[in-house]
Amino acid sequence: MTAFRRTTCPHCRARLEPGQRIHAECIAPWADAQAEKAQRAQAKKARAAAKVERASIRARKEAIKTLADLKREAQTALNRWIVQIRDADKPCISCGRHHQGQWHAGHYLSRGAAPQHALNPMNVWKQCAPCNTYLHGNLIPYRVRLIELIGLEAVEAMENDNAPRKWTREGLIEVRDTYRAKLKELKGRTC
Incomplete structure (x- = not known):
């Protein structure tokens, strides 16, 4: 079984030379993009948690109504x-x-x-x-x-x-x- 071999740069999508995994000039922008992606995922997770919390509060308020x-x-x-x-x-x-x-x-x-x-x-x-x-x-x-x-x-x-x-x-x-x-x-x- 052969291993997966990347043929394009994960950041700029240009072709890679054999043996390369990423262009040297793309390392910093790619790392920044990955950090932003992680921040967006974390923010999305926080929004989902806040939505669940609001639903829980709404349900508790409804339960205590006379x-x-x-x-x-x-x-x-x-x-x-x-x-x-x-x-x-x-x-x-x-x-x-x-x-x-x-x-x-x-x-x-x-x-x-x-x-x-x-x-x-x-x-x-x-x-x-x-x-x-x-x-x-x-x-x-x-x-x-x-x-x-x-x-x-x-x-x-x-x-x-x-x-x-x-x-x-x-x-x-x-x-x-x-x-x-x-x-x-x-x-x-x-x-």
Whole structure:
């Protein structure tokens, strides 16, 4: 079996004389190039380790979140989806006007009075800030328009449903991730 014989310089790629392994003038630049290559490999390894560390920190932070934290994140994701995607081109559900002001995700049955419906998309609709804040939801016209949208039976069923809901970590994470994914998908299409 014959040994491998290099025929070109590893640095400049020019032909070598028989018996040569590298040109004499290429030794220093080749060594510098090898040192730079080693530094790049070390930097890449450090970036990969930092990425793993960040993922570990993210997982630990997710593990220590309380149910209240997860419910707040799920509510925020649902509210953003409603205001920015589902009802983006619709007027305020209470007063019926379009304006350039701030929009809220207004709950027909308040989160305090009916926490079981806080994450129900049929209970949350786009509402202008004056109706939601200063008129405390402006509920009478809200109910009229809600009946037009989802029907009297659905509104009455929601009003009469007082069964408590126990949210689990997995359920809240699923709601949060579902609405975040919907928001991301639909925002990606419009951009």
